[in-house]
Amino acid sequence: MDSRIEAANACIKYSSRQAVVISFVPLVSIPLIHGICVKMIVQLNRIFGIPTDMRFGSEIFHDILTGIVIAPAMAIPVLGAGVAHVYIKSIGEYYSRAVMAVLDSVEKEEIEDRSRIADRIKYELQNMHKQRRTQRMRLGH
Numbered sequence: 001m002d003s004r005i006e007a008a009n010a011c012i013k014y015s016s017r018q019a020v021v022i023s024f025v026p027l028v029s030i031p032l033i034h035g036i037c038v039k040m041i042v043q044l045n046r047i048f049g050i051p052t053d054m055r056f057g058s059e060i061f062h063d064i065l066t067g068i069v070i071a072p073a074m075a076i077p078v079l080g081a082g083v084a085h086v087y088i089k090s091i092g093e094y095y096s097r098a099v100m101a102v103l104d105s106v107e108k109e110e111i112e113d114r115s116r117i118a119d120r121i122k123y124e125l126q127n128m129h130k131q132r133r134t135q136r137m138r139l140g141h
Contacts, residue, residue: 005100007047012092015040016085023084033084037061037091044092048099050121051114060095060121098124 018036023029041057102120103111111117 004047004049005096008044008092008096011040011043011047012089012096015043015092016088019084019088020081023080029080029084033088034061036088040088040092041095044096044099048096048103050099050111050117052118056114056118060118060125061091094128095125098128 015036019033022032022036038057038061041060042052045052045057098121102117102124106117106120110120
């Protein structure tokens with residue numbers, strides 16, 4: 001699992017760098033950065049051995065991961081590069097944690113069932129998002 005985590009971190013780092021480069025073109029960069037997120041999710045799935053495709057990555061990104069979206073700030077020149085980097089990195093790390101939690105709790109046969117593993121990942125992401133919201137509310141944010 002350690003080699004997978006290293007590969008996932010390298011994927012996230014690479015995707016974050018791509019986002020920084022693209023972010024220097026305000027407004028146009030927002031859909032491109034979202035595309036980087038979807039591609040990164042698909043690559044992370046490959047790293048972790050989860051059989052998915054671009055449609056799955058896009059669905060996960062749009063349905064679940066947009067809970068941590070800060071895209072409007074990327075439209076601001078100069079500020080956009082740092083925000084884009086943190087945005088991609090946060091999504092990658094958040095998603096990787098969810099996938100690792102799912103992989104720790106499923107049987108090998110379940111991983112091969114695309115629909116079932118997709119549902120498990122979505123469920124884990126939703127739980128993580130709820131926990132994050134609850135923590136913010138407790139802290140008064």
